[in-house]
Amino acid sequence: MGSLKRPTVLILGAGAVGLALAGKLGSVATVYAACRPVHAGAIRERGLVMEGVWGDGTVREVIPVTGPADVPPAIDFVIVTAKGTDTRAICEEYAGVIRGRPTVSLQNGIGNEEVIAGYTDTVIGGTVTTNFSVLGPGHVRVLSESAPMRLGVWSGDAGEALGELTGIVRSAGIPVEAEPDIRAGKWGKALLNIAVNPICALLRAPVGVAADEEIRGIVDGLVRETFAVAGAEGVRLPWATVDDYLAHLFRVQVPDFAAVYPSMYHDLRLGRRTEIDLLNGYVARLGERHGIPTPQNRCIAALVRCAEAHPDWR
Numbered sequence: 001m002g003s004l005k006r007p008t009v010l011i012l013g014a015g016a017v018g019l020a021l022a023g024k025l026g027s028v029a030t031v032y033a034a035c036r037p038v039h040a041g042a043i044r045e046r047g048l049v050m051e052g053v054w055g056d057g058t059v060r061e062v063i064p065v066t067g068p069a070d071v072p073p074a075i076d077f078v079i080v081t082a083k084g085t086d087t088r089a090i091c092e093e094y095a096g097v098i099r100g101r102p103t104v105s106l107q108n109g110i111g112n113e114e115v116i117a118g119y120t121d122t123v124i125g126g127t128v129t130t131n132f133s134v135l136g137p138g139h140v141r142v143l144s145e146s147a148p149m150r151l152g153v154w155s156g157d158a159g160e161a162l163g164e165l166t167g168i169v170r171s172a173g174i175p176v177e178a179e180p181d182i183r184a185g186k187w188g189k190a191l192l193n194i195a196v197n198p199i200c201a202l203l204r205a206p207v208g209v210a211a212d213e214e215i216r217g218i219v220d221g222l223v224r225e226t227f228a229v230a231g232a233e234g235v236r237l238p239w240a241t242v243d244d245y246l247a248h249l250f251r252v253q254v255p256d257f258a259a260v261y262p263s264m265y266h267d268l269r270l271g272r273r274t275e276i277d278l279l280n281g282y283v284a285r286l287g288e289r290h291g292i293p294t295p296q297n298r299c300i301a302a303l304v305r306c307a308e309a310h311p312d313w314r
């Protein structure tokens, strides 16, 4: 990619995160957003409507696509923002576009990069610690930016692509940092989702519920188990001790997100499969492999799976 050429980005699975990202990157890049027809129709008709901390207004630069046939050959970067439950399916659908291209996962949970690596050699892992929600067709809201986006080389010769992409994201006005150990970065972000997403989804409560006296003990247990499992996996989490992370969670993250609902809340409410098996369910499975007890993660994952299976009980 020449430095003077306007970069071209394809976002795969554009909902809350992907549409907001498309809207923001549209000022510095040509952006194609692979989304559902309901969003594509609204965006073609009147543009993408954005509100919140990434700006208010209507963005007309985003080009919606609803299948690989709509994607032009000149794509510089692919960014996957589908739910982890859809990663394989969307990679299959767009396999011809992904092949040979630097492809980024900006998803929560553990395991998405491994799936994407089956489709291209050059994978970049990413985290985004901000709240996004879909308010209607082609209409998104962004709240509570708690940390910069983090991007790091997952596999392949992605160093140059990482530098270019970080520059593009920064020039669009999104705080971003290069992450030297993106595996640790992904686990570090997953701690927040493991701690709050299932509880908020089950209780239909915003993130602030984690500070409740009764709930705090559960959150504490979920995080301690996850730290033990991450340690057994050889992951060097960004916090030296579990108490350091719990202090950050309760002093920074829970207050930052106190009023917002996490993505799993929306999934359960809308009757969609949740990412529980890339989060608490994943920790429980790994715990079993390492002989580490994970009763709290096992329990909460079972509750979420039960709520997924029984529409009347959620």
Ligand SMILES: NC(=O)c1ccc[n+]([C@@H]2O[C@H](COP(=O)([O-])OP(=O)(O)OC[C@H]3O[C@@H](n4cnc5c(N)ncnc54)[C@H](O)[C@@H]3O)[C@@H](O)[C@H]2O)c1
Pocket: 012, 013, 014, 015, 016, 017, 018, 034, 035, 036, 081, 082, 083, 084, 086, 089, 090, 093, 106, 107, 108, 109, 128, 129, 130, 131, 132, 133, 134, 262, 263, 275
């Ligand atoms: N919402 C948040 O605040 C937030 C914040 C940080 C990270 N995340 C993570 O980012 C990822 C995306 O979350 P989200 O909240 O944007 O989810 P979302 O459900 O709002 O968006 C994903 C979109 O991808 C679409 N999609 C799936 N397969 C598709 C296909 N084959 N073709 C076209 N569209 C397809 C879905 O229909 C959906 O609209 C998840 O891993 C989530 O955990 C979310």
Ligand SMILES: CC(C)(CO)[C@@H](O)C(=O)[O-]
Pocket: 108, 128, 129, 130, 131, 132, 192, 193, 196, 197, 257, 260, 261, 262, 263, 264
């Ligand atoms: C940061 C977060 C918990 C809040 O939206 C997000 O990761 C989510 O919704 O999953």
